[in-house]
Amino acid sequence: GAVVSQHPSWVICKSGTSVKIECRSLDFQATTMFWYRQFPKQSLMLMATSNEGSKATYEQGVEKDKFLINHASLTLSTLTVTSAHPEDSSFYICSAATYGTRTEQFFGPGTRLTVL
Amino acid sequence: AQKVTQAQTEISVVEKEDVTLDCVYETRDTTYYLFWYKQPPSGELVFLIRRNSFDEQNEISGRYSWNFQKSTSSFNFTITASQVVDSAVYFCALGLSGTASKLTFGTGTRLQVTL
Numbered sequence: 422g423a424v425v426s427q428h429p430s431w432v433i434c435k436s437g438t439s440v441k442i443e444c445r446s447l448d449f450q451a452t453t454m455f456w457y458r459q460f461p462k463q464s465l466m467l468m469a470t471s472n473e474g475s476k477a478t479y480e481q482g483v484e485k486d487k488f489l490i491n492h493a494s495l496t497l498s499t500l501t502v503t504s505a506h507p508e509d510s511s512f513y514i515c516s517a518a519t520y521g522t523r524t525e526q527f528f529g530p531g532t533r534l535t536v537l
Numbered sequence: 538a539q540k541v542t543q544a545q546t547e548i549s550v551v552e553k554e555d556v557t558l559d560c561v562y563e564t565r566d567t568t569y570y571l572f573w574y575k576q577p578p579s580g581e582l583v584f585l586i587r588r589n590s591f592d593e594q595n596e597i598s599g600r601y602s603w604n605f606q607k608s609t610s611s612f613n614f615t616i617t618a619s620q621v622v623d624s625a626v627y628f629c630a631l632g633l634s635g636t637a638s639k640l641t642f643g644t645g646t647r648l649q650v651t652l
Contacts, residue, residue, distance in 0.1 A: 455639050464628065465582075465642045512580055518637035526637040528574075530581040 423449045425517045427529040434505055435537055442500045442532045444515030450495035451517035455526070456488075459512040471498050505536040539564040541631050543643035550619050550650055558614045558646045560629030566590075571605065571612045572630040572640065582628075588612065619650045 424447040434440050444454055453472050457465040469485075471477040471492035479485045489501040498517075502509055512533050518526040540563040550556045562571065573585040586596060588605050596603045600617045616623055626645045632638040 453637065464644045465640075467639050467641075470639055514580075514582065516640075520637060528582040528584075530579075533580070 423447075423517075423519065423525070423527045425451075425515065425527045425529040427513075427515060427532050429532060430530060431533040431535075433535045433537065436506055437504055439501055439503045440505055440534060442502075442513055442515075442534070444498045444500070444517065444529050446496045446517040446519070446527070449517075449519045451498075452495065452520055453518040454492055454498040455516045455518070456490060456498075456500050457514045457516070459514060459531075461512075465514060468500075502534065505534070507536045510534055510536045539566075539569075539631050539633060539641050541629050541641055541643035543627075543629055543646050545646045546644070547647045547649070550648070552621060552650055552652055553618050555615060555617050556619050556648065556650075558616075558627050558629075558648070560612045560614065560643060562610050562612065562629070562631050564631060564633065566633050568633075570632040570638070572632065573603065573612075573614050574628045574630065575625045576628060576645070577625045585614075585627075616648075619648075621650050621652065624648055624650045 426445045428443045456468045458468050459465045467480050468483045469477045469479045469490050471490045473492050473495050477490035492498040512531050514531040515529045516526045542561045569590045571588045575583040593605050602615045604613045626647045628645045629643040630640040632640045
């Protein structure tokens with residue numbers, strides 16, 4: 422199957438700082454990437470859908486000014502958590518979708534964010 | 538709006554027992570896709586199966602089997618002869634716009650298999 426990577430795999434930062442998480446499709450082009458958030462012992466909740474070259478679509482209740490998403494190329498999407506606070510500590514997972522003769526989506530390994 | 542319900546929060550079984558994880562979904566769409574994922578302690582989601590709404594055939598893959606019943610909006614997952622390595626959280630998910638659509642996940646079932 423196709424490979425999706427996330428970097429970093431974990432990050433610890435101080436409250437008030439910004440953190441950038443990268444999601445890369447390594448061997449295919451991803452027109453669409455999804456960002457999910459998972460709090461401890463909870464389910465995955467979709468935060469936003471990003472399409473290459475256009476603005477991301479955010480789910481209800483997700484602050485677009487706090488969670489900046491950039492999908493500048495067909496292999497890279499970034500999520501920046503701005504002015505992070507302890508309540509933003511979570512597991513962030515991206516998935517990348519490819520369309521065409523084979524329409525599939527593949528999940529990245531996740532990034533664990535801890536805000537002190 | 539779509540919804541996925543996994544009523545079993547946690548299940549504990551002894552190795553070699555069979556176990557069934559329940560999944561009930563809600564959607565008004567006639568075309569949809571159902572998924573099962575395994576999430577071990579490492580956190581990475583492991584894809585197990587995908588089913589589209591037009592294919593109600595049950596599927597077996599090794600010790601895993603899935604029972605899809607549109608009449609009851611259920612897509613249950615059975616592990617036969619469970620093993621300790623099966624211990625993980627299992628998520629059922631629903632997608633509406635194709636196999637690569639955004640997913641609505643259930644709350645997950647934590648399976649603990651002990652010796």
